[in-house]
Amino acid sequence: MIARVAWLLARPGTSGAAASLLPVTAFAIVTSLLLTVLGGAQTFWTWTDDFGVTYQALAVVALVLLVVPLASLGGAAARLSARRRDDRLATLRLLGATPATVSALAVLESVVLAVAGALAGVVLYFALVPLIALIPFRGEALGIDGVLLGVPALAGVVAGVALLAAGSAVLGLRQVVISPLGVRTKQEAPKLHWLRIVIGIAVIAIAFLMMSVLQVAGSMLVILAMLGAAFGGTIAVLNLIGPWVIRLVAQSQARRAKTPARLLAARSVLESPKAAWRQVSGVAMTSFMAVFAGTGIALLGSFGEAGDVEAMQLFADIRTGILITVVGSFLMVACSVGVNQAAGILDRGELYRSLDMLGMPTPTMDTARRRAVMSPLRITAIGSAVTAAVVMLPLTGAAIIVAPLSLAVIAGVLASGIGVVWLGLLATKPMLERAAAG
Amino acid sequence: MSSFVIEASGLSKSFGQTHALAGVDLQVRTGEAIAIMGASGSGKTTLLHCLAGITRPDAGTVGFQSGAGRVEVTALGERERSRLRREAYGFVFQQGLLIPELTAVENVALALMLNGMPRARAEEYGRGWLAALGLAGMEDRRIGQLSGGQAQRVAIARAQVTGASVVFADEPTGALDSATSAEVMQALLDSTTGQGRTLVVVTHDADVAGRCSRIVDMRDGRIVGERVPGVTA
Numbered sequence: 257m258i259a260r261v262a263w264l265l266a267r268p269g270t271s272g273a274a275a276s277l278l279p280v281t282a283f284a285i286v287t288s289l290l291l292t293v294l295g296g297a298q299t300f301w302t303w304t305d306d307f308g309v310t311y312q313a314l315a316v317v318a319l320v321l322l323v324v325p326l327a328s329l330g331g332a333a334a335r336l337s338a339r340r341r342d343d344r345l346a347t348l349r350l351l352g353a354t355p356a357t358v359s360a361l362a363v364l365e366s367v368v369l370a371v372a373g374a375l376a377g378v379v380l381y382f383a384l385v386p387l388i389a390l391i392p393f394r395g396e397a398l399g400i401d402g403v404l405l406g407v408p409a410l411a412g413v414v415a416g417v418a419l420l421a422a423g424s425a426v427l428g429l430r431q432v433v434i435s436p437l438g439v440r441t442k443q444e445a446p447k448l449h450w451l452r453i454v455i456g457i458a459v460i461a462i463a464f465l466m467m468s469v470l471q472v473a474g475s476m477l478v479i480l481a482m483l484g485a486a487f488g489g490t491i492a493v494l495n496l497i498g499p500w501v502i503r504l505v506a507q508s509q510a511r512r513a514k515t516p517a518r519l520l521a522a523r524s525v526l527e528s529p530k531a532a533w534r535q536v537s538g539v540a541m542t543s544f545m546a547v548f549a550g551t552g553i554a555l556l557g558s559f560g561e562a563g564d565v566e567a568m569q570l571f572a573d574i575r576t577g578i579l580i581t582v583v584g585s586f587l588m589v590a591c592s593v594g595v596n597q598a599a600g601i602l603d604r605g606e607l608y609r610s611l612d613m614l615g616m617p618t619p620t621m622d623t624a625r626r627r628a629v630m631s632p633l634r635i636t637a638i639g640s641a642v643t644a645a646v647v648m649l650p651l652t653g654a655a656i657i658v659a660p661l662s663l664a665v666i667a668g669v670l671a672s673g674i675g676v677v678w679l680g681l682l683a684t685k686p687m688l689e690r691a692a693a694g
Numbered sequence: 695m696s697s698f699v700i701e702a703s704g705l706s707k708s709f710g711q712t713h714a715l716a717g718v719d720l721q722v723r724t725g726e727a728i729a730i731m732g733a734s735g736s737g738k739t740t741l742l743h744c745l746a747g748i749t750r751p752d753a754g755t756v757g758f759q760s761g762a763g764r765v766e767v768t769a770l771g772e773r774e775r776s777r778l779r780r781e782a783y784g785f786v787f788q789q790g791l792l793i794p795e796l797t798a799v800e801n802v803a804l805a806l807m808l809n810g811m812p813r814a815r816a817e818e819y820g821r822g823w824l825a826a827l828g829l830a831g832m833e834d835r836r837i838g839q840l841s842g843g844q845a846q847r848v849a850i851a852r853a854q855v856t857g858a859s860v861v862f863a864d865e866p867t868g869a870l871d872s873a874t875s876a877e878v879m880q881a882l883l884d885s886t887t888g889q890g891r892t893l894v895v896v897t898h899d900a901d902v903a904g905r906c907s908r909i910v911d912m913r914d915g916r917i918v919g920e921r922v923p924g925v926t927a
Contacts, residue, residue: 516807519800520793527795610791613748614852615780616808617773 278602279366282595283373287417288380289588291405293322294413295381296388296580299402303394307570311393314574318581320488321545322588327420363422370421374414381405391580393573456497459489460643468650490647494540494640495533501639502632503529509631517620521627529632535596536633538589539673540640545582547644547666582669586676593629593680598687600625605691612692622688626681633677637670698759699724699860699892705744705754707737707915714740715751716915722860724759727883727893729903732912738896739864741912744768745894746783746862747775758782760859780808784853786882788865792837792848798824799833802851809856816855823851827881843874847881854885860892861885867902879905 297315300308348358389400463486470482502525510522525532601608608621700722707715714737722728722745730738743749745756747767756767760782770778779785784805792801802820807813821833827847837845846866853861866882867875879902886893887907895906903909904923911919 514813516804519796519804519807519813523793523795523800606789607791607793610785610787611793612776613743613746613779613787614785614805614808615776615778615783617776620808 278595278598279369280373280376282591283370283417283421284376284380285588285591287374287377287413288384289322289584290413290417291378291381291410292384292388293319293584294409295385295403295405296391296398298405298409299393299398302402307394307566310570311573314577318577321541321581322584359426363426366421366424367418370418371414374417377417378410378414391576393576394569450500452496452500456493456500459493460646462486463490463647464650467647470650486647490643491541491544494544494643495537498537498540498636498639499529499533502532502635505631505635506532516616517623517627520621520624521631524624524628525632531596532628532632533636535593535629536589536636536677538585538592539633539677540636542582542585542589542673543637543640543670544644545585545669547641547648586673589673590676590680593677594683597625597629597681597684601684601687601691608688608691609694612694618689618692621692622685625688626678629677629681630674633674637673641666641670697723700745700759700894701757702741702745703755705741705751705756707740707744707749707751713915715744715754718754718912718915718917720745720910720917722892722894724859724892725887725890726908727887727895727906729906729909730894730896730912731898731900731903731909734898736912737915738912740915742862742864742894742896746785746860747778750775758860780805781856782859784856784858784861786846786849786853786861786863786866788868792845792852794837797834797836798829798840798848801837801848802855805852805856819855820851823855824848827851827885841874842870843878846870846874846878850878850882850885854891858891860894863893863895863897865897865899866895867897867899872901875899875902 297319300311300315303311348361353361385400385403388398388403390397392398466482466486470479506522506525506529510519510526513519513522611621612618698721700720702718702720705715705718705720706713716737718737718741720741730741732738740749744751744754745767747756747758747770750768754768758765758767758778765778767775767778793804796804799817799820802823803813803816806816806819811819824830824833824847827850829844829847829851832840832844837848840848846869849866853863861882863882867878870878882893882895883905885891893906895902897903906923909921909923910917911921
């Protein structure tokens with residue numbers, strides 16, 4: 257029965273091609289980026305000399321950094337896929353379908369779209385392999401054989417993407433199962449507990465203390481564990497505090513808003529501060545990384561005077577790695593914003609059309625939509641950079657963080673990140689215009 | 695000055711091979727409530743969209759008699775028509791189509807803010823209209839926290855708050871039960887024709903049409919009849 261209903265819901269024409277095409281495209285991008293990163297990093301594991309271990313450790317750091325925005329983009333794609341079905345699944349609940357049937361349908365549809373996207377992503381990855389092969393490490397290009405992943409890795413990534421989609425579908429549709437009417441009518445804006453900020457400040461304080469005592473740690477293993485814990489903990493905290501801060505600022509903006517665009521933007525953020533955060537959380541990561549990268553490059557600059565050829569090669573490669581990580585992170589943020597915006601426009605198509613009929617100029621709608629993204633983005637980018645600077649302070653000292661090169665890298669990365677998001681918004685403007693025109 | 699607030703002549707509109715309107719002439723008098731009836735696909739919504747300047751017809755003209763003189767709606771560009779809709783017309787749709795994240799009063803005030811009125815004053819006007827429509831005390835509720843009938847009253851307040859001389863309503867009671875439908879229709883009539891304004895309603899509902907001063911019947915993109923409710927032809 258589930259398969260029959262799923263087929264009925266999935267048939268072309270019942271929901272429009274864009275409803276399926278968008279999540280498939282997003283999953284394709286997620287998969288191809290993940291494979292690209294894994295393919296690029298796998299070469300490092302073929303090196304067995306003393307420096308090989310350092311490269312492997314750095315690759316793990318880069319992968320961890322990229323996994324978060326990647327998971328965020330994957331989550332956005334999965335939620336988009338699930339949200340496309342929300343209404344009809346809620347209707348099925350109203351018609352008497354059991355919670356189990358609705359859950360099974362949601363998971364099935366999301367997984368099918370995710371697998372289709374992941375397979376397209378594998379094809380895209382193969383197309384990118386010749387380009388990745390050109391990236392130089394240790395004085396020579398990685399080469400096609402070096403970056404080409406085997407079948408087990410490819411299958412593992414496809415399965416992982418499908419699992420991500422299934423998990424996100426189950427979580428996203430839990431509300432439909434609990435209360436079909438609640439989802440259909442969006443009765444209340446969600447509330448966030450103040451306890452988030454208390455936990456957040458506590459974790460940042462602990463991370464600061466860990467960084468302060470890092471230099472007296474006994475072994476390299478302890479140092480790495482402390483670095484990892486401080487880094488991971490702070491990133492987790494950003495996710496905890498981010499939505500809370502965004503809500504606080506949006507509440508104040510809603511109270512003070514004098515123009516329709518400002519009012520709409522603030523209220524739209526308040527509708528779901530978590531969603532507003534998710535949309536820009538990739539930039540939080542990039543911003544956080546920018547401080548690490550900036551201070552890292554400054555540190556390398558100070559070590560570089562030693563004149564050791566192999567060490568200089570390592571530093572140059574670290575710079576390449578940082579650049580690739582930052583670029584990869586930007587790409588994922590741009591995709592996240594594009595996917596989320598496209599989904600938002602599709603969801604609110606009828607409303608945009610009615611606002612156009614009422615005489616609301618499309619630029620007003622566009623300004624409201626832009627502000628609803630850019631305002632949380634500014635809070636996120638600056639807040640994350642400051643948090644990272646605070647955590648890094650004991651390790652690097654104020655002199656390195658405020659060094660001109662560090663500041664230039666940080667400012668450059670933040671400006672590029674914000675620019676990329678702006679481009680993501682710009683790319684979906686024609687969709688808004690089409691939606692308003694009906 | 696003409697007693698017709700809207701005059702449409704020779705309106706034709708096609709969507710691909712479908713002829714939604716095929717030469718429609720219609721005059722709407724100031725202060726009347728006119729119901730446009732017909733089966734699905736008869737062209738009634740397209741006619742409403744052409745009269746309101748939402749859609750530009752392929753042929754024919756629509757004139758609007760404003761306080762400042764006659765405006766040739768069909769000759770206006772997209773931006774001017776948008777401005778006309780914002781300043782001179784009000785709209786009520788079947789589902790209300792209110793902005794879910796705004797409160798009731800913000801939804802109403804938004805119409806005035808779009809015309810440049812400061813927010814505090816716009817909300818003051820909005821509260822007044824909501825109270826007049828029986829929604830006092832519900833101003834700060836979000837749309838999801840209102841019933842269908844209450845949400846539709848908010849939509850009526852939004853359509854009226856700008857002082858629109860013509861209100862266009864597309865199936866305004868289509869999503870409501872009969873008792874609520876009667877209440878909403880009464881509120882709509884009281885706030886339009888009751889105050890000397892004009893109401894153009896597209897409806898399937900004979901009870902709704904029966905409360906208007908004139909009914910226009912449409913079929914296959916043409917007006918096939920015109921009657922006064924309660925008067926047998």
